[in-house]
Amino acid sequence: MxxxxxxxxxxxxxxxxxxxxxxxxxxxxxxxxxxxxxxxxxxxxxxxxxxxxxxxxxxxxxxxxxxxxxxxxxxxxxxxxxxxxxxxxxxxxxxxxxxxGDDAPALQARWPGFLTGFDGEKQVVKTRADDAPVPMGAVLEGCDGKPADRLAAENVGAFEGRWFLASRRFRLGGQLFVDRGNPFVARPARCRFLVNGTPREVALAWRPIAPEALAARLHDTDQMAREPIGARTLADGTRWFTLSGFDGDPDSADAKALGPLIDAMRADRAALAAAPRIVLDLRGNNGGSSDWSAQIAAILWGQQRIEALPGATGVDWRASAGNVKTLSDFRDHVRDAPGTSDAMKRWIDATVNGVTAAHDRGEPLWRFTDPEPAKTPGKPPAPPAGPVYFITDSGCASACLDAADLWKGLGAIQVGQETSADTLYMDVRQDKLPSGLARIAVPMKVYRGRERGSNEPLHPVHPYPGDLRDTGALAEWIATLPENR
Structure with a gap:
């Protein structure tokens, strides 16, 4: 858990x-x-x-x-x-x-009339104004004597982190030609592109761009989709579940949508198992609570199969006074809320009690031990008759990765894009900094023996060659994959 x-x-x-x-x-x-x-x-x-x-x-x-x-x-x-x-x-x-923070002042943005994004290792123009000096698809070679890869690493990667991940570059590469006044980088002035194989040098004319317009332009560079959580049956019988968030806060929109969706899945399990295929759509999912994906897995494959999977050998929590309060407050908020599973209740009770006791003893770390290791009796239900696919994008991280690990171990097939990645440090607390201008998120626990390594992404069995925002085309493509034959 x-x-x-x-x-x-x-x-x-x-x-x-x-x-x-x-x-x-x-x-x-x-x-x-x-x-x-x-x-x-x-x-x-x-x-x-x-x-x-x-x-x-x-x-x-x-x-x-x-x-x-x-x-x-x-x-x-x-x-x-x-x-x-x-x-x-x-x-x-x-x-x-x-x-x-909520009271932070504005960062006004400027752009040169175009934005680039990553296509593999190349940075190409993905969106442009009508008067931009370069066409769509032009390949960036560099600016002001600095090669394109180094420029992106220094001007964007150094302030975002994990730039060695392809998913990170794909997600944030569009920021390269956005100027928000960062005084620690030099705004590009002259850049060199390849246009249909011919070099072209351009002088950049920076100009303001409104936040709404910039958001739309950036969306063209990362092609991220986030549809509302829900379930539907496609014309060919595919059962499609949109799981665009796993927020564990009972008051969140995610939780209010996921609870009824999972209840409906449980009630409709026989029909689900007979479907020609099941699609678990994680586009737009950046994480939350792994309890949601565990509940879905238990419905589709049975709790017995989950218990048979290898897992991390342990979890160590930092036993600090601040973490005791954070975990205790969360327990009070979530424990008896609708949709909280029995497994989550056992887990949060054991975690709060264990971290508190370790802190009282002056121990810096507390090792989590499953409070109820007994196995679920009986045989698991028959697995789904058709293939189960799960769709990932470059933003899939944290509890989204936990879902992917779990479902993959149970036989589901990853499609879409390479995921993001996380370290072995997990489960964050949030604190407001003294000025009130910003908030910091700090992990509270560390995995021991997790099969997936630190900052290791997951690669799809079937990479999607198109625009992930086009759900209709994506569904048609999934129906043609070899597991369906």
């Missing part, structure tokens, strides 16, 4: 609210908040007491030192924000991240 209080989000700067910036000593705000970030990580993250990660505290100290050296260059919110983003990105951990 795994809990995640916050889905693993791609916290791009375009999510920053648009309020006027108040007068502020931005350098002082950065120094104070960077120190608070460092201390929160030191107090609540398992890394500083993880014998298998002896350099973690050095990375934390180095991140703070870099942020403090940048403080003198910070004149506004952009400098403050990007200094903290670089600090978080250096951990290469999607669960350790920074997001802007």
């Amino acid at each position: 795994s809990l995640l209080l916050l889905p693993l989000l791609v916290l791009a700067p375009d999510a920053v609210p648009v309020d006027p910036a108040p007068p502020r000593d931005w350098a002082a705000a950065l120094r104070t908040d960077a120190q608070a970030m460092h201390d929160d990580i030191a107090a609540n993250h398992p890394g500083p007491v993880n014998a298998l990660d002896p350099d973690f505290s050095k990375r934390n100290d180095a991140g703070l030192a870099l942020a403090l050296t940048r403080a003198d260059k910070v004149k506004g919110f952009a400098g403050y924000y990007y200094a903290l983003k670089a600090y978080a990105a250096a951990f290469d951990d999607g669960h350790l991240n920074i997001r802007a």
Whole structure:
């Protein structure tokens, strides 16, 4: 069982609210908040007491030192924000991240009339204004004497992290030609493209772009889809379940939709098992609680088959006062809520009690032990007669990856795009930094012996060659895959 209080989000700067910036000593705000970030990580993250990660505290100290050296260059919110983003990105951990606070000022955006995105290792023009100096499909070679791959790594990857992942580059490559005032990068001035094989040099004319227009343009570069959670039966009999989020908060829109959907799946299990194929659509799913995917797996394959799978050999929780409070508050909120499974109730009770007792004894880590290891009696139901596919995109992370691991182990077939990846540090707490300008997410536990390695993505059996936003074309393609014959 795994809990995640916050889905693993791609916290791009375009999510920053648009309020006027108040007068502020931005350098002082950065120094104070960077120190608070460092201390929160030191107090609540398992890394500083993880014998298998002896350099973690050095990375934390180095991140703070870099942020403090940048403080003198910070004149506004952009400098403050990007200094903290670089600090978080250096951990290469999607669960350790920074997001802007609700009262943060605006980051106004500019662009040169086009945006590029990744096609494999190439960066090509994916969207453009009518007067852009390069056509669609033009291949970026570099800007201002810097090659394209290095430019993207330094101007985007250094502030987002995990740039070695193809999924990360695909998801965020469109940010390269978006200028939000980051003072720690040089905005490109002259760039070289290949247009139908012919080199073309262009001078960039940067201009403002409205947030709504920019969001649409960025959507063209990453082709991410996120449809509402729901179920439907296609004309050919395919049972299609859209599972675009796994938020574990009972008050969330995800939870309110997933509870009834799973109840309906359970009641309709016989018809599901007889369907020509089942599609579990994870597009847009960044994580949440793995309890949802475990409930779906139990319906389709039986709890007995789940229990027969190998799993992580253990989980160590950081037994800090802050984590005790975070977990206790979550237990009070979720335990008796509609849709909370018996397994989740046992898990959260055991976890809170164990972490609390370890903290009281002064122990830095607590090893989770399944409070009810007894096996489910009887034989499992017959598995679905047709193939079960699950669709992933480049944003699939955290509990979405847990779902993919579980369903794959039970025989489901991954299609779509390569996933994102996560480290062995999981289950986050959120804390507001002293200025109120930003919030930090900090993992509370570390996996031991997980089969999927740290920052290891999952690759589809059948990569989808088209635009994942076109659900109709995607469904037709899935019906032609070899497992259907």
